[in-house]
Amino acid sequence: MNESPIAAKHFVVRSNARGLLAVAQDWLLIATLISIGVYFDHWIVFLLLAWPIGLLQFAIGEALTHEASHYNLFRTRRWNDWGEWVLSLPFLFSLSDYRKEHRLHHTKIGELEDHLVADYRARGLFNTPLRLLWIWLGQPMLGIAGLHYLRSVFFELSSLRSATKLVVFWGTLFSLCIATGSIWYLFWLWILPLSWTYPAFLWWSEIRDHFNTKCGTRTDTGWLNYWTHNNGYHYVHHKYPTIPWYRLPEAHRALCAGEAEDVCHGLCDAYRQLTRKEELA
Numbered sequence: 001m002n003e004s005p006i007a008a009k010h011f012v013v014r015s016n017a018r019g020l021l022a023v024a025q026d027w028l029l030i031a032t033l034i035s036i037g038v039y040f041d042h043w044i045v046f047l048l049l050a051w052p053i054g055l056l057q058f059a060i061g062e063a064l065t066h067e068a069s070h071y072n073l074f075r076t077r078r079w080n081d082w083g084e085w086v087l088s089l090p091f092l093f094s095l096s097d098y099r100k101e102h103r104l105h106h107t108k109i110g111e112l113e114d115h116l117v118a119d120y121r122a123r124g125l126f127n128t129p130l131r132l133l134w135i136w137l138g139q140p141m142l143g144i145a146g147l148h149y150l151r152s153v154f155f156e157l158s159s160l161r162s163a164t165k166l167v168v169f170w171g172t173l174f175s176l177c178i179a180t181g182s183i184w185y186l187f188w189l190w191i192l193p194l195s196w197t198y199p200a201f202l203w204w205s206e207i208r209d210h211f212n213t214k215c216g217t218r219t220d221t222g223w224l225n226y227w228t229h230n231n232g233y234h235y236v237h238h239k240y241p242t243i244p245w246y247r248l249p250e251a252h253r254a255l256c257a258g259e260a261e262d263v264c265h266g267l268c269d270a271y272r273q274l275t276r277k278e279e280l281a
Contacts, residue, residue: 008240011243011247011250014071018246019073023086033053033189034189037049037188037189046188053193054198054201055201057198058228058231059231060087061087062205064229065095065098067229068083070242084165090190092158092194093158094162094166097158101115109217109238116206116209122148132271132275133271143196149199204267205228205231208220208274210234212276213262217260217262218273219236219262220233222267224266229245230246233248233249235252235256236255240255
């Protein structure tokens with residue numbers, strides 16, 4: 001056990017090239033999906049594209065932003081901070097506000113100061129197991145998760161210090177879209193996923209990561225990790241937060257496989273664990 005922190009250093013290898021590649025890959029995929037939407041220009045296509053776009057929004061706005069908050073996305077610390085212009089500001093919050101909240105989550109995990117505890121209580125997760133299916137599936141599918149997200153970023157997460165950056169970013173974006181006659185596409189192909197499907201993936205992730213666990217943190221080894229930069233390897237991240245995303249699966253197998261009690265293999269398997277009656281509080 002005493003050797004684990006030393007062994008963990010083997011996995012702390014950050015790379016500017018990998019960080020740039022991850023950011024560029026996700027934005028290129030989003031641009032491709034938006035181009036498909038513009039080409040077909042039909043509301044049914046917009047609705048279908050909302051889900052893959054929302055997944056990629058989650059990959060950027062949550063997974064890569066999370067890496068930057070730990071200074072794991074880039075080897076150069078300033079690059080992590082400057083990256084907020086393509087990582088967090090498109091999602092209505094600044095990196096500094098995210099980092100402040102997330103640092104508290106790491107240091108006060110499961111305690112009253114941890115924002116997830118308040119979120120779980122507000123969503124009714126501690127009330128009755130019978131409501132869990134509605135909370136897990138019904139609310140995000142119907143957009144209720146999106147309302148929670150917008151409320152949290154506007155009234156809980158974002159600070160006045162971030163207002164200038166957000167006004168500059170979104171003011172410039174709206175101006176460009178109005179000038180080019182593409183404001184309609186901004187709504188259908190960015191704002192709709194941002195307020196509906198991206199919060200759904202965020203909702204599932206936040207509940208899966210810690211709710212009804214035996215050891216405090218759940219690991220998800222499912223296929224979504226391919227698209228979300230190993231966001232599901234949460235136990236090893238909490239234990240060794242300086243390990244970057246692309247080394248987490250390897251680090252999990254080497255350092256945590258024998259001690260991580262809560263391991264699922266996808267969202268359906270995660271839901272099965274969420275409903276374990278013996279652990280529900």
